Amino acid sequence: MNDYILEIKNVSKQFPGIKALSDVSINIRRGGIHGLCGENGAGKSTLMKILAGVYPHGAYDGEILLNSTPLRNSYIGDALKNGIAIVHQELALIPYMTVGENIYLGREPVSHGIINRHKLYADTKEILKKYDLDIPFSAKISSLGVGRQQMVEIAKALSEDARILILDEPTSALTDTEINALMRILNTLREKGVTCIYISHKLEEFFRITDTVTVLRDGMVVDTIDTAGADTEALIAMMVGREMTERFPEGKRNPKKVIMEVRNLTAYDQASRDKKVIKDISFTVRKGEILGIAGLMGAGRTELATTIFGEFGTRISGDIIINGEKITVTSARDAIDNGIHLVPEDRKGLGLITTQSILENISLPNIHRFSSIFRIDKHKELQECERLAKDMSVKCRSLLANINSLSGGNQQKVVISKWLMTRPRVLILDEPTRGIDVGAKYEIYKFMNELAEQGMAIIMISSELPEILGMSDRILVMCEGECKGILEKKDATQEIIMTLATGMNGVHND
Amino acid sequence: MEYIMTDNQIIRKISGIIQLNMKSFAMIFALLLIWALFAVMTNGVFLAPQNLSNLFRQMTIISFLAFGMVLILVTGNIDLSVGSAVGLVSAVGAYLQAILLPKILPDLLPMLPSTSIGIASTVITVIACLMVGLAIGLWQGYLTAYLGIPAFIVTLGGMLIFRGGVLGITQGKTIVPIEDSLVYIAQGYQGRITGIIIAILVILAIFSMTFWNRRQKKSYGFELRPAYLDTAKAGFFSILVLIYVLYIANGYRGIQNPVLLMAVVAVIFSYISTSTRFGRYCYAIGGNKEATRLSGVDIKKNIFIVFILMGLLCGVSGIVLTGYVAAGTIGGGTNYELSTIAACIIGGTSTMGGAGTIFGAIIGSLIMASLENGMSVMNMDIFWQYIIKGLVLIIAVYIDVLSRKKTGII
Numbered sequence: 052m053n054d055y056i057l058e059i060k061n062v063s064k065q066f067p068g069i070k071a072l073s074d075v076s077i078n079i080r081r082g083g084i085h086g087l088c089g090e091n092g093a094g095k096s097t098l099m100k101i102l103a104g105v106y107p108h109g110a111y112d113g114e115i116l117l118n119s120t121p122l123r124n125s126y127i128g129d130a131l132k133n134g135i136a137i138v139h140q141e142l143a144l145i146p147y148m149t150v151g152e153n154i155y156l157g158r159e160p161v162s163h164g165i166i167n168r169h170k171l172y173a174d175t176k177e178i179l180k181k182y183d184l185d186i187p188f189s190a191k192i193s194s195l196g197v198g199r200q201q202m203v204e205i206a207k208a209l210s211e212d213a214r215i216l217i218l219d220e221p222t223s224a225l226t227d228t229e230i231n232a233l234m235r236i237l238n239t240l241r242e243k244g245v246t247c248i249y250i251s252h253k254l255e256e257f258f259r260i261t262d263t264v265t266v267l268r269d270g271m272v273v274d275t276i277d278t279a280g281a282d283t284e285a286l287i288a289m290m291v292g293r294e295m296t297e298r299f300p301e302g303k304r305n306p307k308k309v310i311m312e313v314r315n316l317t318a319y320d321q322a323s324r325d326k327k328v329i330k331d332i333s334f335t336v337r338k339g340e341i342l343g344i345a346g347l348m349g350a351g352r353t354e355l356a357t358t359i360f361g362e363f364g365t366r367i368s369g370d371i372i373i374n375g376e377k378i379t380v381t382s383a384r385d386a387i388d389n390g391i392h393l394v395p396e397d398r399k400g401l402g403l404i405t406t407q408s409i410l411e412n413i414s415l416p417n418i419h420r421f422s423s424i425f426r427i428d429k430h431k432e433l434q435e436c437e438r439l440a441k442d443m444s445v446k447c448r449s450l451l452a453n454i455n456s457l458s459g460g461n462q463q464k465v466v467i468s469k470w471l472m473t474r475p476r477v478l479i480l481d482e483p484t485r486g487i488d489v490g491a492k493y494e495i496y497k498f499m500n501e502l503a504e505q506g507m508a509i510i511m512i513s514s515e516l517p518e519i520l521g522m523s524d525r526i527l528v529m530c531e532g533e534c535k536g537i538l539e540k541k542d543a544t545q546e547i548i549m550t551l552a553t554g555m556n557g558v559h560n561d
Numbered sequence: 562m563e564y565i566m567t568d569n570q571i572i573r574k575i576s577g578i579i580q581l582n583m584k585s586f587a588m589i590f591a592l593l594l595i596w597a598l599f600a601v602m603t604n605g606v607f608l609a610p611q612n613l614s615n616l617f618r619q620m621t622i623i624s625f626l627a628f629g630m631v632l633i634l635v636t637g638n639i640d641l642s643v644g645s646a647v648g649l650v651s652a653v654g655a656y657l658q659a660i661l662l663p664k665i666l667p668d669l670l671p672m673l674p675s676t677s678i679g680i681a682s683t684v685i686t687v688i689a690c691l692m693v694g695l696a697i698g699l700w701q702g703y704l705t706a707y708l709g710i711p712a713f714i715v716t717l718g719g720m721l722i723f724r725g726g727v728l729g730i731t732q733g734k735t736i737v738p739i740e741d742s743l744v745y746i747a748q749g750y751q752g753r754i755t756g757i758i759i760a761i762l763v764i765l766a767i768f769s770m771t772f773w774n775r776r777q778k779k780s781y782g783f784e785l786r787p788a789y790l791d792t793a794k795a796g797f798f799s800i801l802v803l804i805y806v807l808y809i810a811n812g813y814r815g816i817q818n819p820v821l822l823m824a825v826v827a828v829i830f831s832y833i834s835t836s837t838r839f840g841r842y843c844y845a846i847g848g849n850k851e852a853t854r855l856s857g858v859d860i861k862k863n864i865f866i867v868f869i870l871m872g873l874l875c876g877v878s879g880i881v882l883t884g885y886v887a888a889g890t891i892g893g894g895t896n897y898e899l900s901t902i903a904a905c906i907i908g909g910t911s912t913m914g915g916a917g918t919i920f921g922a923i924i925g926s927l928i929m930a931s932l933e934n935g936m937s938v939m940n941m942d943i944f945w946q947y948i949i950k951g952l953v954l955i956i957a958v959y960i961d962v963l964s965r966k967k968t969g970i971i
Contacts, residue, residue: 360855383857387856387857393855400852401849401852402855404845404849406848406911415856415858418838418842426836430778430780430781431781433781469856
């Protein structure tokens, strides 16, 4: 038996148009805790999906050795049989069942075809005791907090004899006390010889718990280092530095007066009023300006956008001021009436009506412009929408065709153009170029420039640092629902943004 | 300047139109197939003017409901209470006509002769029935849209509540008699001459609409399709109108009043669904509720209105039912919700919401009525009739599922 329980050798994974992993080699030491970090889109989740068997053997290049023998997952269940279990960011437990029932779901001990509850709970108790997990074995999942639910997930994995436990951002939803409890458990697991792969955005956690850390960037391994003797600056330096391969159109923007001001905006979670989704955020955005919002996954960027758009209803505090006037926004309608428009991140789920035509999608928020209560002037509708689609260079045979017949980039143009007829004051674009090809990306950047030049204020949320740096006049960086700083374009570098986004203390200006 | 298309472009245009309307053509084809089948199996009796005339009358009560149900289903809701609601409207109508109004009207309007009192009674009854329908719509719409109770539950409750109302009003007995003027609404005919005049007016309307539309298009600078294509389309519908009026209706006793009423309501609802903001919003809500909400549409208000319209149509349907059976009965409207939903779905309304047309609902009602009528004419055992109707419904939904898979909308 060698030192390494898992050897990932030269693994590559290609998706249409993008290389998600290229030539990744990582050795995971037996019984250790191995950290994995990198920006959004660095390839962490692709790697995890390969280990978990989501992408079966053959769907990727390279080889993975488990205990020196090749690992060949042909479906998701295989990974578990081989002793690799993942605790996902979103917990997958059944809330109305008890802890024991969840742990043994699908593997219930039976005698004569009837579930043997006594054995089920006895086994549960044993597992919980062995790993020193403090959870009542017969409690309903819905009665437990997120931290304890996560322990149930871990117990479930261990009950299936997992030797390698992959924790995907385990602390993102936990309180400090819960995080402490989790760290204790991880130490116990280390003592018992369970190997952990620990993925996180919070860099200080790596120094607290892991033995080694691998940094991924653009699908490649930057380096694997021992945590002892390293520091966060070193990690950040490795994480950033993505190539500025994309071109960004030159803008002649000239931001002038402040159009919108947000003061001490706080939004509360729907389930528990004590939990703040975004915390005390203040910023301004000027006419003709592109304000970039950067941050890692789960930093609260989308929540900031939807709060301004009224999605949190009355569960907010703080002020939104447009043109010097304080406004109340408790619904999408309010926001739209005040000239704030949102292009959501989830294009299919929130942006498009996939059963309808291109025309109907563009026209939806604008129908009042060409209709009375009794009649839609369909000719006028078609005429105005056609003009808009042409301005946005939406490539389609006819506006009457179904929206599904368009490519992703053209669909995104439709989602943006449906808001342009009314000339919004503030246009919020949430990940405007996600999943679209380079050509369409460039066109969308050009539109953003044009709109800003015409005096619109644009707020752009993006996970891609080059895009943030290439397009924004100023950059607001978020971490854990807080604003960590607002940077002028000239002062911003990938390192500074990443330092702020990972919650390290950094510069504050503005 | 008129744009002139080449033959090639015209052929492409026509095939484009056919593709866009594939669902409608498929439905019409299915209907014709069913008719041909029954024609063969009944030695032509099925296609005789008298039978077809009855067939159209039979479909009316369900098709009123289907017009509203299309909108309900399009918004992603369902209404299971329409059968009981129609029963309640009918019971209230019969109670007013047979019991309450004969007592009070002669005292209130002592100067009127008895025939006029009968007409007054019918006018009051019609208004009251529509009010009952409206009240039902307001109630269920409020609970569904504003209190957020799922429509399935609200209307399942309504199904029981309204049936309870029927039992309470009728006291378990059949309520008779109904005034002749109310019976006329459901059983009367328009004379042959009136029928022909109506046909001419409708055909004139079809053609003037077509040309008005062309002029509008031109004034906005859109390319026009060749005039003969539009003329052919208008001509096709005109011929359908003529076949109905001259062969089917005038071949028997003339256009039946409920069919005329149905045509008027169908045109109104077709217009609402395709040419108003409200209609557009209904389809958007059914297609993607969240995206529609984020576009600033008041979803609650729209769903509220959809239920109000459904309630009003229950009122109309209840009036026709009362007039047709000339009584108020405890079983009035039983199982209508099932026939209505089946008619909508056979007519291409999607079970997932977002798609469905009034035209489809008419064809669907016609298919359901044809099956019922044809099997009765064949003297088929009633148990077979149930089984076949059930199978047709399942097959129709399967076709919907298949076509969704193909277009990738799920």
